[in-house]
Amino acid sequence: AQSVAQPEDQVNVAEGNPLTVKCTYSVSGNPYLFWYVQYPNRGLQFLLKYITGDNLVKGSYGFEAEFNKSQTSFHLKKPSALVSDSALYFCAVWENTGFQKLVFGTGTRLLVSP
Amino acid sequence: NAGVTQTPKFQVLKTGQSMTLQCAQDMNHNSMYWYRQDPGMGLRLIYYSASEGTTDKGEVPNGYNVSRLNKREFSLRLESAAPSQTSVYFCASSAGAGYLGSDTQYFGPGTRLTVL
Numbered sequence: 001a002q003s004v005a006q007p008e009d010q011v012n013v014a015e016g017n018p019l020t021v022k023c024t025y026s027v028s029g030n031p032y033l034f035w036y037v038q039y040p041n042r043g044l045q046f047l048l049k050y051i052t053g054d055n056l057v058k059g060s061y062g063f064e065a066e067f068n069k070s071q072t073s074f075h076l077k078k079p080s081a082l083v084s085d086s087a088l089y090f091c092a093v094w095e096n097t098g099f100q101k102l103v104f105g106t107g108t109r110l111l112v113s114p
Numbered sequence: 115n116a117g118v119t120q121t122p123k124f125q126v127l128k129t130g131q132s133m134t135l136q137c138a139q140d141m142n143h144n145s146m147y148w149y150r151q152d153p154g155m156g157l158r159l160i161y162y163s164a165s166e167g168t169t170d171k172g173e174v175p176n177g178y179n180v181s182r183l184n185k186r187e188f189s190l191r192l193e194s195a196a197p198s199q200t201s202v203y204f205c206a207s208s209a210g211a212g213y214l215g216s217d218t219q220y221f222g223p224g225t226r227l228t229v230l
Contacts, residue, residue, distance in 0.1 A: 102215070
């Protein structure tokens, strides 16, 4: 069963506009959720995570994500996009049944145009 | 503080050749991981080491072996490379001892491997 889904392969946004990168999950119980960013030819960089507590999580580089239990979503947001935000973004969730592991989505490419 | 480092950055092998990918972390982390990244498939866990001296299979361990040499270093070996092992390999580490879902994993820059 797919544990995390990123429904958009690519998101295009103009510099200065708000951005949203979507993620939905399907694990039982309380999820542990993560966002990572990957720049070209680089490893994944941790942005933020939700373990428990406040549904709005603030992370690195001005990013934030909102945990919504009723919609099983954990969308990544930023109020004002920068061209330098252009990268590949991965949502991940801890799969807590069967073989427990961190399950990554297939990634969403964010392209911010000047 | 270099974080997680990996060598080599690029490698081309012929089918049947062997090689070892090296990984080291300087964050005094207890757990270390090896992943592969293939187009359209996200990252998949090959092996992990939840503490120094232990290693366990991930979801795609076939064709690979690992060694947790010490707390800092975790190597991945391909004994007889196959074209299906063409991929980008990432090493990661996390602070906790034990395989913890709440633990943040920090990734190295990756090794791009091509098997002809």
